[in-house]
Amino acid sequence: MNYKAAEDYILARLRNELDPNLTYHSVSHTLDVLDSAVRLATMEGLSEEELLMLKTACLYHDSGMLRTYRGHEEASADICKETLPGFGYSAMHIEVITNMILTTKLPQCAMSLLDKILCDADLDYLGRPDCFMIAHRLKYEWEVLGINKMSLFDWYQIQKDFLTNHRYFTGSAIKLRQSGKQENLSQVEVILNHEK
Numbered sequence: 001m002n003y004k005a006a007e008d009y010i011l012a013r014l015r016n017e018l019d020p021n022l023t024y025h026s027v028s029h030t031l032d033v034l035d036s037a038v039r040l041a042t043m044e045g046l047s048e049e050e051l052l053m054l055k056t057a058c059l060y061h062d063s064g065m066l067r068t069y070r071g072h073e074e075a076s077a078d079i080c081k082e083t084l085p086g087f088g089y090s091a092m093h094i095e096v097i098t099n100m101i102l103t104t105k106l107p108q109c110a111m112s113l114l115d116k117i118l119c120d121a122d123l124d125y126l127g128r129p130d131c132f133m134i135a136h137r138l139k140y141e142w143e144v145l146g147i148n149k150m151s152l153f154d155w156y157q158i159q160k161d162f163l164t165n166h167r168y169f170t171g172s173a174i175k176l177r178q179s180g181k182q183e184n185l186s187q188v189e190v191i192l193n194h195e196k
Contacts, residue, residue, distance in 0.1 A: 003052050006087040010059050010079075017066050021145055024138035025065045025072075034058040037121035043172035050114060053093055056084070057100040057118050069145065073105040108169075116169035120177075126166060127177025131184045135159060153192070160188045 014027045037058045041051050064075025077098035084094050096114065103115040108123075110116040125134045139155050142148040150158075163185040168174045 001049075001052050001056070001089050001093060002087045003056060006056055006084060006089070007059055009083065009087070010063055013066060014063065019065075019145075022065055022141055023144070024134070024141045025062050026137075029134075030059060030062060032125070033061065033118075033121045036124035037117055039176075040117045040120055040170060040172045043175075044113060044117060044170060046113075046117075053096050054100070054114055054117060056080075056089070056093075057097045057114070058121065060084075060097070061101045061104055061118065061122065069147065073102055076101050107165075110169045113170070117173075120168050120170050120173035123166060123168075124173070124177060126163060126184065127168075127173075127180035129180070131180075132187075156188050156191050160185065160192060163188060 011027065011030075014030060018026065034055060037054055038051070041054055046054065060076055060080050062072060062076060063079045064072035064077075066079070067075040080094055080098050080101065084097070089097070096112075099112075100115050100118045103110045104119055104122050108119040110119045125131050139150075163181060166181070168177060168181075
């Protein structure tokens with residue numbers, strides 16, 4: 001696996017070709033997911049080969065946004081199948097990576113440890129202090145692209161439901177982010193109760 005070449009290729013494409021209106025599904029999100037996944041992988045004790053597959057999945061997990069918004073996970077998997085053989089990835093590596101990417105589709109359906117780490121990394125921000133800044137990037141993205149326009153009250157109701165129903169999969173993510181996620185949920189509930 002020539003991870004560095006695969007990384008350079010996809011980051012260049014994301015930086016140059018992504019719609020600038022993708023304020024949430026951006027290069028910064030991809031790199032944030034990568035950082036979060038490496039942190040969780042260290043805590044979970046992944047092997048070097050597992051780590052390279054996980055890092056590749058992080059980099060490519062939203063690459064399908066280059067082609068489509070809805071169903072971008074499947075498009076991301078297609079991009080992996082098309083490009084990763086050229087970087088020395090085996091059929092087994094590509095199958096593991098594409099399976100990881102497909103599990104990030106909501107509602108998340110992680111099975112393996114690698115799936116669980118990628119899903120937890122993708123939504124790591126839910127348990128962080130920057131949760132609301134990141135979430136509002138998604139609201140803005142939806143509005144600008146005409147996907148979903150809504151009032152701030154309705155947005156916070158969606159956030160409440162999402163935070164309530166979301167579950168981290170790995171013990172490491174629970175340890176790192178669960179209490180912060182509960183605090184963010186409490187803040188959303190205060191906002192909603194104030195607005196009534």
